[in-house]
Amino acid sequence: MNGRSKQKSGPCYSNVSLIKRALYQSRNGSLPYPDIILYMQKNWTTSNKSNDIKLVVDLALNAKKSFFLEDENGLWGIKKQEETLLDEVVAFANAINRPFQLKEVIKKVETPFAKTELQQSLRSDLRFTEVEGTDFWLLSSWELINDLVYKFMQENNISNEIHKKDILKVIKEEFNLNEETYIFSPEIDNRFNVKRNLIQVDLVEFIDSEEPVEVPIEI
DSSP states (O other): OOOSOOOOOOOOOOHHHHHHHHHHHSSSSEEEHHHHHHHHHHHTOSSOOHHHHHHHHHHHHTOTTOSEEEOTTSEEEESSOOOGGGHHHHHHHHHHTSOEEHHHHHHHSOOSOOHHHHHHHHHTSTTEEEOTTSSEEEETTOEEOHHHHHHHHHHTTOOSOEEHHHHHHHHHHHHTOOTTTEEOOGGGOTTEEEETTEEEEOOOOOOOOOOOOOOOOOO
16 A cells, blocks of 8 residues: 555564564574574564574674573573572563563562662563563563554554454454463553553554564664
8 A cells, every 4th residue: 555654663672582582482492593583584574684683683692791592402592591589570460461560570579689680680581571662571471462453453444442352352353362372552552542441543554665674682
């Protein structure tokens, strides 16, 4: 479709966070380098410029203070997969079932960490994913479906206010989603206008483009 406005972009992950998600979703929490590259090609950019993808993966894997480690079999994993002191944070996140902030954890969960230590511990634990450019975190087991909901509303010209539960019911039936793993959080996404439990999007026209999605490089 030709038009004058580009589609807005929503929450995204850094190179480190996406590699963590790739490892978490693997069978044993580790992957060979080519599989990491393949995952990034599928989930990080609309272009297939493999040289760019390899660069940002290499920056994360080989950084001086990298969270990742290659074993003798050529499999990459995270240096410290799970910190038992963060088990309560996992339980807290599952209980509230939405993205959480560090200040919430410090206030409601007993941990031995100060804010900076907590942030670094979450980054080095495979179970947590940071939403880039925000103060929010997700469990790596969750799938954020904001893009799916936004695209569905755009393609079906849904511009009126709609209850969050109603659109989720439609999305669930349309795409056969697993309720235990998907998370819809319009509150952290500036593409959605949110009034309590009501959401609304501004319809936009799309420009066909080969331009890659900009994703922050953490390391």
